[in-house]
Amino acid sequence: EDVLVFAAASTTDALESLAPAFQQESGHRVRFAFGASSDLARQVMAGAPADAFLSADEAKLDLVERAGLVQAGSRVDLVSNRLVVVVPAGSALKVTGPADLKGLKRVMLAEPAAVPAGVYAKAWLTKAGVWADVAPRVVPAVDVRAALAAVEAGRADAGVVYATDAAGSKKVRVAFTVPEADAPRIAYPAAALTRGKAPEGGLAFVRFLQTEAARKEFRRLGFLDVSGVKAAPDASGHAATIDAGVPRAVPTPKSGAGTRKDAP
Amino acid sequence: MELSLRLPLARFTLEVEARFTSASVAVLGRSGSGKTSLLEVLAGLRRGATGRVVVDGRVLLDTSAGIDVPPEARRMGYVPQDALLFPHLTAGQNVRFGVRAGRPSRVDEAVHLLELEPLLHRYPVTLSGGEKQRVALARALATDPALLLLDEPLAALDVALKERVLPYLLRVRDEARVPLLYVTHQLGEARALAREALLLDGGAVKAVGPADTVLGTVARGLLTGEPEENILEGTLDHPAPGSTRLRVTEGLSLWVPDAPELSHGTRAAYAVPAEDILLSTGPLTGVSARNVLEGTVTKLEDAGAGECATHVDVAGIRWVVRLTHAAVRELSIAPGLRVYLAVKSSACRRLAQGARLSGPAAP
Amino acid sequence: MELSLRLPLARFTLEVEARFTSASVAVLGRSGSGKTSLLEVLAGLRRGATGRVVVDGRVLLDTSAGIDVPPEARRMGYVPQDALLFPHLTAGQNVRFGVRAGRPSRVDEAVHLLELEPLLHRYPVTLSGGEKQRVALARALATDPALLLLDEPLAALDVALKERVLPYLLRVRDEARVPLLYVTHQLGEARALAREALLLDGGAVKAVGPADTVLGTVARGLLTGEPEENILEGTLDHPAPGSTRLRVTEGLSLWVPDAPELSHGTRAAYAVPAEDILLSTGPLTGVSARNVLEGTVTKLEDAGAGECATHVDVAGIRWVVRLTHAAVRELSIAPGLRVYLAVKSSACRRLAQGARLSGPAAP
Amino acid sequence: MDEGLTGLVLFTVAVAALSTALILVPGVAAAYALARWRGPGRGVVETVLALPLVLPPTAVGLVLLELLARDSVLGRLLDAVGVEVVFTPKAVVLASAVMAFPLLVRSARAGFEEVDPRLVAVARTLGDTRMRAFFRVTLPLAWRGVLTGALLAFSRALGEFGATVLVAGNIPGSTQTLSLAIFQRTQVGQDAEALKLAGVAVVLAFGAMYVTEVVTRRRGARGLA
Amino acid sequence: MDEGLTGLVLFTVAVAALSTALILVPGVAAAYALARWRGPGRGVVETVLALPLVLPPTAVGLVLLELLARDSVLGRLLDAVGVEVVFTPKAVVLASAVMAFPLLVRSARAGFEEVDPRLVAVARTLGDTRMRAFFRVTLPLAWRGVLTGALLAFSRALGEFGATVLVAGNIPGSTQTLSLAIFQRTQVGQDAEALKLAGVAVVLAFGAMYVTEVVTRRRGARGLA
Numbered sequence A: 001e002d003v004l005v006f007a008a009a010s011t012t013d014a015l016e017s018l019a020p021a022f023q024q025e026s027g028h029r030v031r032f033a034f035g036a037s038s039d040l041a042r043q044v045m046a047g048a049p050a051d052a053f054l055s056a057d058e059a060k061l062d063l064v065e066r067a068g069l070v071q072a073g074s075r076v077d078l079v080s081n082r083l084v085v086v087v088p089a090g091s092a093l094k095v096t097g098p099a100d101l102k103g104l105k106r107v108m109l110a111e112p113a114a115v116p117a118g119v120y121a122k123a124w125l126t127k128a129g130v131w132a133d134v135a136p137r138v139v140p141a142v143d144v145r146a147a148l149a150a151v152e153a154g155r156a157d158a159g160v161v162y163a164t165d166a167a168g169s170k171k172v173r174v175a176f177t178v179p180e181a182d183a184p185r186i187a188y189p190a191a192a193l194t195r196g197k198a199p200e201g202g203l204a205f206v207r208f209l210q211t212e213a214a215r216k217e218f219r220r221l222g223f224l225d226v227s228g229v230k231a232a233p234d235a236s237g238h239a240a241t242i243d244a245g246v247p248r249a250v251p252t253p254k255s256g257a258g259t260r261k262d263a264p
Numbered sequence B, C: 001m002e003l004s005l006r007l008p009l010a011r012f013t014l015e016v017e018a019r020f021t022s023a024s025v026a027v028l029g030r031s032g033s034g035k036t037s038l039l040e041v042l043a044g045l046r047r048g049a050t051g052r053v054v055v056d057g058r059v060l061l062d063t064s065a066g067i068d069v070p071p072e073a074r075r076m077g078y079v080p081q082d083a084l085l086f087p088h089l090t091a092g093q094n095v096r097f098g099v100r101a102g103r104p105s106r107v108d109e110a111v112h113l114l115e116l117e118p119l120l121h122r123y124p125v126t127l128s129g130g131e132k133q134r135v136a137l138a139r140a141l142a143t144d145p146a147l148l149l150l151d152e153p154l155a156a157l158d159v160a161l162k163e164r165v166l167p168y169l170l171r172v173r174d175e176a177r178v179p180l181l182y183v184t185h186q187l188g189e190a191r192a193l194a195r196e197a198l199l200l201d202g203g204a205v206k207a208v209g210p211a212d213t214v215l216g217t218v219a220r221g222l223l224t225g226e227p228e229e230n231i232l233e234g235t236l237d238h239p240a241p242g243s244t245r246l247r248v249t250e251g252l253s254l255w256v257p258d259a260p261e262l263s264h265g266t267r268a269a270y271a272v273p274a275e276d277i278l279l280s281t282g283p284l285t286g287v288s289a290r291n292v293l294e295g296t297v298t299k300l301e302d303a304g305a306g307e308c309a310t311h312v313d314v315a316g317i318r319w320v321v322r323l324t325h326a327a328v329r330e331l332s333i334a335p336g337l338r339v340y341l342a343v344k345s346s347a348c349r350r351l352a353q354g355a356r357l358s359g360p361a362a363p
Numbered sequence D, E: 001m002d003e004g005l006t007g008l009v010l011f012t013v014a015v016a017a018l019s020t021a022l023i024l025v026p027g028v029a030a031a032y033a034l035a036r037w038r039g040p041g042r043g044v045v046e047t048v049l050a051l052p053l054v055l056p057p058t059a060v061g062l063v064l065l066e067l068l069a070r071d072s073v074l075g076r077l078l079d080a081v082g083v084e085v086v087f088t089p090k091a092v093v094l095a096s097a098v099m100a101f102p103l104l105v106r107s108a109r110a111g112f113e114e115v116d117p118r119l120v121a122v123a124r125t126l127g128d129t130r131m132r133a134f135f136r137v138t139l140p141l142a143w144r145g146v147l148t149g150a151l152l153a154f155s156r157a158l159g160e161f162g163a164t165v166l167v168a169g170n171i172p173g174s175t176q177t178l179s180l181a182i183f184q185r186t187q188v189g190q191d192a193e194a195l196k197l198a199g200v201a202v203v204l205a206f207g208a209m210y211v212t213e214v215v216t217r218r219r220g221a222r223g224l225a
Ligand SMILES: Nc1ncnc2c1ncn2[C@@H]1O[C@H](COP(=O)(O)OP(=O)(O)OP(=O)(O)O)[C@@H](O)[C@H]1O
Pocket: B125, B126, B127, B128, B129, B130, B131, B156, C008, C009, C010, C011, C029, C030, C031, C032, C033, C034, C035, C036, C037, C038, C081, E221, E222, E223
């Protein structure tokens, strides 16, 4: 059986380039379904036969885990990303800190109530104490890509996106990189799931993502290592550090609660 | 065939009570009198019709018994007034539309007779008016129907074609024993095809019966605008029983039947059927008719049915007298001839107030 | 009016060369002969027509000069064969469709004459065939057109209505000086309305000229199926110039004009116009006609135009002789009567091989 | 919330109605041209017109964004005259209009193709120019198709999401339509709220349908069985 | 890549064609019923049928997902008979079909409403049952509307994204259609690749249009100016 991996859209390039290596190493063919993490989580909960899930934020994987669909002990925070402020390539705008966003007309954010990138951006600005002033200037985009596109078109003064997204575009310039210290903890957690057709393949893939070769590839594309990542995930290690804006985001499940009796 | 039906229409309700014994009925009536509606009811196409229809012993409609045979089971060969060809089919496909394998069909016959061979592959939009009508006729004939419902099927045909089609319809009627109901405005066509006739007027049956009778009298008035009756208005004068007269003009008085209920001097209108007048070229003496009027022939008109409408001016009033062509010939009647009209007083029928026939009135 | 046009159709090309001087032209021809197409070309509705059309001094079409006046500028009052009412408008709105403020209109007149008052608020779907035709006629009349193009506008009307509409059309023609081109299958209608006539056959002009001439001779043959000519076939016998005879049967020979190019014994066909035969009730002596044939009257048929088609059996061959009704009356001609036919040899026209008229042939 | 809902509904209806109204004239004109004109290159025109239908809405949105970009021809022009489109209600109208356009054109075209050209011909003999006949005969007779197209366009405008969200953003109180709001609620996991909004959308759809129904009601009928 | 492209195109066409084919019979039946039946409750039926059009596709996708979820009634039923729908090509077909349905029904309905009932009546006098007359007269005469509807449905199926991505996922080689692939490429900023795929979609749309065109070509014409 092929291994089916659900992964946040922002990891497309990385995973696609890693796929051949995984196949060679494990003998499993891998297929990806990229999308918005929130959609992917919903799909998994509705019964999608995914073997592994790489989410752009912890809250989405929490939901899945709470539904008992995560293979026990497989969850791991894989990589981190960095938020950057981008401006149109020709823009002379100087951004030296969050406060500079206050005076702009339009600031693109992925939907701050739901989409991880937006959620993180909002958390950063809140922490910096400027959210109240920036909020009225915010244009909530459907996803990071849409936020980026608006800046590319020159129809927004600036946008807060992932460094990985900004790296791929020639039409924007990174005006400011949010220091790791100021940003909320950004983690892309991954886990093997129970209801796929190749559960052990899923587990193998999650393990593979933790190999140095995989990490190197992620880093090459601009991802960061997760600060304080533990090799063996521990439930207490990823207590939601941000307000995911999801009312159902409830306390983390107990370790091991994700195994179902009927799971293979 | 037994009809007893009602159908509400825009301005009146079509009400037909009639029973036919022959295999061919002409349906006549002025424009908008309900002819097409009647055919549609028979074909089972009209919603809202009530009553009873029996054709050839088969009850097709009996609303009181809850019977309403669907159109496809009625086997009516309906030729609509406006052809209504299927626009998505060629003429040939139209003709064959109702043909079913294993059932008799007269496609080839109809196609040949109606000269449709060169049109078979054409679509209706490019056909001429007469061509469409022929295709529609062939389409109905081809199905070998139990009754043909023909709504002016020859109206757009030239006379030559008509004269070939009419005998064919007669053959279908007689040899294949397919009865027909034939709507037409042409008395000639009606006479050629029909043994019985139904005359409609404003949705009501104006006359029904043997074709000769219906076509000869009432129909002519309604259809041709020619008065079948001479209408005379004047003042009544009845000094004593048995001597009532209608004074029409100075020079023209008419003995009419007694009307004791009407007082002397009353205005009244009388009708004298054109058929009931005797015409003579010599002075009339010793005839039983009480009225003898002298006048001059002004016009001779062919009235169909071998008859001739002879117009006679009597003291300024135009009378119409119906004579056979033979009589006209024998008496050498021609305009300008001095003639005498004999009118029995019993032939003078008093018209109720406002009760004139709906056809145009004379004189 | 001056027509010189070509229009390719499915089976033939319509080719009309004609010049009319009067204000009323009847267009006749069998079903599919091109009548409607001609009217459509005149109305400017047909793509692909070439040639020249001049009406009332206005050049409407001249393809060589690149002139093609658009339909809306032609001011043609076109009444299509199938009414073509606008289905989304009431009868009244249909009638007023072409009326423009500030331009003369005859709406009220037309509505009244065609008895449309009770129909004005109705939509076309619910109108009867004749009602639709009346609305279409009123719609065209109402615009006060420069030329009326009428395509069998009275076909679905009853005779009474027809007899009111015809005189009205004549009045429009004469008082309002609106010329008309009138398609009909009915000789009577054509005769009543038209001063000139155009007879089409398979897209070609078969005859054109004064109505009397066209309707009296050629048209009748083509339209009614009645042979206007007596066709005789036989063997030629010409011993010497000036004494050529056609032996038709044992008992019937006919002196015909010399035909030196044909050898003795050749089979040949001759046509003798029914009009060119003189009929007598007594033996004919001393007449200039070379052929005198004795026969018996078998049938008398009204042929319209005040004429009567008299069928005479001569030695087993049926001859048709055209006589006026007056003559029939004066001579007291009736079936069974012994009569004599005088046929001048010059009236016998030899038909080229296979060159019979397209109408059905006699005898 | 209910006050906000009213505003949302009004805005949504206004936007859908406006975008439908906006494309009505060009859409009907295009439909008519396509129904009549049988020249070459027609297939190409048709395909271009159908693009918004066959491409994923998001892609259409991206293309629109490109077209309106600050350094694009159109963008410069708009900037020059001081008209802001992107991320304003105008963008909502624009996106809905573009997405609805092919639906209108296709349906209207089918309507025009059903019109009997002989009726138009008769109108012209009665003195109507091509243009007048179009308005007095062709259009009224193609009405059913045109209205069906308009209804489809309006409904699509109500439901449009992908293209709109890209060029207009999902700004509550400014560019957020019912559709965007529903999406947002589902995104945030407020399914009950989303359902409620969906119910409102259904009512709107029903209203549009009802209006169309009343307008196209058949006039007279022969009363056939 | 080109081999993958061929597969993608074939899959997309197959899916769009299949979903159109799937809704053809029920859609045409619904359209006919709506065109003929003037009873009460009709507006409600119409609105329900139009839902996929007026709701944002994502919402429709979510509803479908809920309906087919493993623990839903329908989901259990499907599981019981061993039919997997969600995240299989079947789901793509299902989502496209649902989204395209209202387009087909509306257009086909307009087509049916143009059919002269008198022609159907004549067919019945010629021995056709209601059913036979439907297939021999009504349907051929409503052809233009039905085909327009089918074309719209097919095009929509080509372009469908929002609902599909939710119930079928965006799984290359399994559920990814051209539309999903285009979306994915734009997501990753591979605009050139996205454009190329969009070009392919346009060619498909053109093909569909062309086929429809050929099929609906008018038969004969009076040759009016
Ligand atoms: N658009 C067309 N293309 C090809 N052929 C046509 C077209 N329109 C008519 N025809 C054919 O041309 C011939 C003449 O048609 P037209 O309608 O002019 O006849 P018509 O004389 O009016 O006949 P009718 O008395 O039956 O109405 C017919 O054979 C008809 O089938």
